Amino acid sequence: MTSESFLDRMRTRGLRVTPQRRAVFAALEGHGSIHLTADEIWSRARSVVPEVSRATVYNTLNELVERGELQALTFDGGPVLFDPNASHPHHHFVCRDCGRIDDVEPEGLEQVRLASGHRTERLELVFRGQCPECAATSTA
Amino acid sequence: MTSESFLDRMRTRGLRVTPQRRAVFAALEGHGSIHLTADEIWSRARSVVPEVSRATVYNTLNELVERGELQALTFDGGPVLFDPNASHPHHHFVCRDCGRIDDVEPEGLEQVRLASGHRTERLELVFRGQCPECAATSTA
DNA sequence: CTATATGCAAAAGCTTTGCATATTC
DNA sequence: GAATATGCAAAGCTTTTGCATATAG
Numbered sequence: 001m002t003s004e005s006f007l008d009r010m011r012t013r014g015l016r017v018t019p020q021r022r023a024v025f026a027a028l029e030g031h032g033s034i035h036l037t038a039d040e041i042w043s044r045a046r047s048v049v050p051e052v053s054r055a056t057v058y059n060t061l062n063e064l065v066e067r068g069e070l071q072a073l074t075f076d077g078g079p080v081l082f083d084p085n086a087s088h089p090h091h092h093f094v095c096r097d098c099g100r101i102d103d104v105e106p107e108g109l110e111q112v113r114l115a116s117g118h119r120t121e122r123l124e125l126v127f128r129g130q131c132p133e134c135a136a137t138s139t140a
Numbered sequence: 141m142t143s144e145s146f147l148d149r150m151r152t153r154g155l156r157v158t159p160q161r162r163a164v165f166a167a168l169e170g171h172g173s174i175h176l177t178a179d180e181i182w183s184r185a186r187s188v189v190p191e192v193s194r195a196t197v198y199n200t201l202n203e204l205v206e207r208g209e210l211q212a213l214t215f216d217g218g219p220v221l222f223d224p225n226a227s228h229p230h231h232h233f234v235c236r237d238c239g240r241i242d243d244v245e246p247e248g249l250e251q252v253r254l255a256s257g258h259r260t261e262r263l264e265l266v267f268r269g270q271c272p273e274c275a276a277t278s279t280a
Numbered sequence: 281c282t283a284t285a286t287g288c289a290a291a292a293g294c295t296t297t298g299c300a301t302a303t304t305c
Numbered sequence: 306g307a308a309t310a311t312g313c314a315a316a317g318c319t320t321t322t323g324c325a326t327a328t329a330g
Contacts, residue, residue, distance in 0.1 A: 016284060016329050038319080053287045058320065060285095077212065077220045077295085079319060093258050104254055111248030114267060118233050118244065121269035127254060129261035156304050156309060178295080193312045198295065200310095217320085219294060 006069070015063070023049040024060045028070070028084045035073065035081040035101040075101070075126070091124065095131035097138065102131060146209070155203070163189040164200045168210070168224045175213065175221040175241040215241070215266070231264065235271035237278065242271060 006025055007017055015021075027036070027044035036044075042057040061082055064070040071083040075094055085103055093102040106125060114120055130138070146165055147157055155161075167176070167184035176184075182197040201222055204210040211223040215234055225243055233242040246265060254260055270278070 011330095014284095018285065018329070020286070051287080055288080055321080056286055062321095072217065074214045074217045077214045080217045093254070093256075093260075096261065102256075102258065104256055104258065106252050106254055108248075108251030108253055111251040112246050112265070113248055114233070114244055114246055116233075116242075116244055117272040117275075118242065118267060119270045119275055120233075120267045121236065122267075124266040124268070125252070126264040126266070127258060127260045127262075128264070129259045132257040135257075135259055154309095158304075158310065160311070179293095191312080195296080195313080196311055202296095 009069070013067070019049050020045070020052045020056050021060050023052055024057055028082070034085060034103070035083055037079045037081060039079070041082065073101070091127070093127040093129070093131065095134055096128055097130060097134040100131055149209070153207070159189050160185070160192045160196045161200050163192055164197055168222070174225060174243070175223055177219045177221060179219070181222065213241070231267070233267040233269070233271065235274055236268055237270060237274040240271055240273075 007022070010017055010021070023045035024041060026048055027041045030044075038054075038058055038061055041061065042052070042054050045052050045057060061070065061072075065072045065082075069084075069086055071086045073081045073083055073092065075081070075092075081101065083103075090103045090105050093104045094100075095102070104127060106127070109123070109125075112123065147162070150157055150161070163185035164181060166188055167181045170184075178194075178198055178201055181201065182192070182194050185192050185197060201210065201212075205212045205222075209224075209226060211226045213221045213223055213232065215221070215232075221241065223243075230243045230245050233244045234240075235242075244267060246267070249263070249265075252263065
């Protein structure tokens, strides 16, 4: 999700480009960890456009999710996390110690199937355990 | 999760058995669909013990989750669902049409692995698509 | 100029909390 | 009788909504 293609895509689809939306896009790009809550995104966006309101941030994020540019994730009843890595198929690893979410690309998924009469269209995997950093730090 | 063993286990661990808790246990057992929100459980519990408060229902459910007797699930930012089928390993199917959650037992999971340095302790799968009933009804 | 986005402030939904009272063991 | 559970009501957090105003195209 680069800034250029992104804003272009917006314009193409008849969405207006405003300073507020640009700030939200920037927040989604310029960061280390790539799973942010709406509030974290709001916070980052305000450092660029101080007047941006929470409502606008939510509006923009929901719009992006509807368009499939962003994926919304929830873990353990927490707030929704927004994942800009929507174009590239991947799954998630939740660290039991620091709570961090990493994108992962598991192998061997081809074998997974359902014997029941369910028509599967999509599959989401959540791995849980220790992230590499926590594993290095802890004695466990 | 039978009523007997359940109450026994509670007592054994020093938890007190009250009419309210019994009503919550009953709500978790006597139902068709087995993924209920706290509010649905409260509603069912009140039909047995009308005075039971929401707080007590939440307290009880949280206690059970901490003890591993119940699994807490969240999908798509919705309210927490409680799954009494915690002893038996299984995964979930979310119907895109009716939103129903089914327990499923996929095959071929043995092959799934992570090449990254993550220590996986648990794996949760969420299948999405059409449940058999919706598939039968719709033309899709 | 018109359609759309914004901001504000209020409200909605789910869950937790504090504390006095009641109850189990 | 002591430790624990309950109920109530208030508060906390995340997210949505309504509407007047501002602004992009």
